[in-house]
Amino acid sequence: MNAKQLPHVVIIGAGFGGLTAAQKLKNAPIRITLIDKNNYHLFQPLLYQVAIAGLLPSQIAYPLRTIFRKQENLTFQMGEVSSIDFASRFVKLNGSVIAYDYLILAVGGETNFFGMDGVKESALQLKDIDSAVNTRNHLLRMFEKASREADAEKRKALLTFVVVGGGPTGVETAGALAELISHVMRKEYPTIDPAETRVLLLEAGNALIASYPDELRRATHRLLSKKNVEIQYNARLTDFNGQRVRLADGTQIMTHTLIWTAGVKAAEITNQLGVRQAGSGRVRVAESLQMPDHPEVYVIGDAAYLENGNGQPLPMLSTVAIQQGNAVAENIRRAVNGQTQKPFHYKDPGLLATIGRNAAVARLWGISFSGLIAWLIWVGLHIYRLIGFRNRLVVLINWAWDYFFYDNQVRLITRE
């Protein structure tokens, strides 16, 4: 059979879901076109480490052409899809048209500011490499400015760091930031009084990592407090203008730094498809991950809305995206072979969040862990996941070295 006659699968998005699907379809009798706006896959769970100058972008990003160098049934195209014609089965990319037989929408998510435009404009994000590097530059610049600021009030505002959102990302960011300050910055900025620096973690609800069991929420609170993170519950943000944070109860916090981790929604493109959306803009899909009315279109990951057995929507997590990437690859193979589709069932692999070095919380195999043992599990698991890519050995040596010896060289302020 001529390669041109093989069914053409177009995958939009090379996050965890799209990447997994593409890899699982390696030896299938199909042609694949993988599309992403970046030329790399990003290991997003460690993006906060870039923001706190713990890791380099290149340590958590892998060029897609390198990953797929040996996968002969796949072509990569860098670019942003401008529209999709479901009726005629083609996507528009960089001004040209790409026809598909099967389409996998794995477009991922983006930060949700819930309509607070002022916050959106002034807040720092952890969504992609650019925003993480921006955050790193901003944090380091605050220290530089504080080191030469004579006015005590102004200096305190420069040294107050607010993280919004008590989910895993917020917890990890606040913990890592507190450690950066206590371990590194105090040595490098001897003129700054540690007592003037503050890390605040604001949570709108009454618990951190709300979906975790109670003993882990308490452990998280305790571990963060030990690292001098000030946790405020029921703290609902109403405004941030780059100078001060305002809360619903009228409290004001003078700060130039607000890192927003309190919301995710499906990527913008889902609003332009004319499809049925659920909360956070996610596209409703059947259990087979197919789009209603368009069985040749699959939606997976953050952009897909599917409920689990007890009527709860599946969370926007990399573990869901990866499992759905596997499932969609299987269903496309079945479709090509004329077999029936299989419904997707999410297997919860547990929960895991790190709180700075040598402290974490984990829920695995029905058991709760916290402290050093949870942190060792976290390190082991992330090394295992990273090592899935070819030749990460050197990066890992580098990473382990930095992590254990606090001697990284990442603290570069690289642009304005």
Next chain:
Amino acid sequence: MNAKQLPHVVIIGAGFGGLTAAQKLKNAPIRITLIDKNNYHLFQPLLYQVAIAGLLPSQIAYPLRTIFRKQENLTFQMGEVSSIDFASRFVKLNGSVIAYDYLILAVGGETNFFGMDGVKESALQLKDIDSAVNTRNHLLRMFEKASREADAEKRKALLTFVVVGGGPTGVETAGALAELISHVMRKEYPTIDPAETRVLLLEAGNALIASYPDELRRATHRLLSKKNVEIQYNARLTDFNGQRVRLADGTQIMTHTLIWTAGVKAAEITNQLGVRQAGSGRVRVAESLQMPDHPEVYVIGDAAYLENGNGQPLPMLSTVAIQQGNAVAENIRRAVNGQTQKPFHYKDPGLLATIGRNAAVARLWGISFSGLIAWLIWVGLHIYRLIGFRNRLVVLINWAWDYFFYDNQVRLITRE
């Protein structure tokens, strides 16, 4: 003696000259304020490696606060000096005033476009991390675009890469770029026909690396040609608009990529000092490196103009800057002790340029080397120079690995 009463030495610029001076003054009975617009020292000779995706910015940039963490007589200030008052002996930085007893101007150089504003606007540079990362992103983007361009003429223009300037930087860049194409890009862009890619090196004079002995110039020509770099002599650029290059003889080259390495001048601030300047804006200094009329002000490195024994200006090279950094530290110690100043004499350590992997040209101890042996010398010397910084071990493993196995993960297009 109270620390406040110690003589205050202000060093502007943490390039090779300023950094060396600061380190050499470690145990002197003085206070030092080191100022730089970046928070890192840049190992500039390897900047072209960042541009061709061979090294990461963090592998050639070191945070200054980390370098000087243990030097107690030194304070670092990040910022740009807006003016200098030689009469009252202070510099203005970030809106505040810093008084000095001794001043070291080590402000370095910047790209010289010789008034060609069109070229300046559209050309790529190798001056700092930002411009090198821009160059990397641009090169990779050309390949991405070419891989989906159906029109043969347009594709050829995307795959034509012009390097201007036959000095060491131009030679190294052209050679490394040709290797990136032949070793890496052909594997990652299987749809691109290698015969359509071109690397051109344009030199306005009639020789490459003009200050080297004849046999090395010939070796350079030969080694570059073997790597498929097309060398054009007497090629004087008159215009580049981002679409095509125009030469003085009327030739046009259709290309989107021009990397300019053909000129350096002293940093812009030297024009605002009201001091006597020589060619390329460099500040004329006495043999002691002192500024005429202001013996408490020293100028070193690219920004200083001094002639060697035979009436030739000293070249704008890191080796000159480093030797002058040592000399100025010695002269400041002597000044503080009331001793006479020593004249500076440049000791030429030889010349060394690499032409891609396993090929280089070198002139050391009066002997010319070329090919693999010169390249091994080059690698050894650069490792030695890099290792001068604490704890470069991991970076070096990383670097050697990448260099030998072509397996780096640096090919990220990180921003628009």
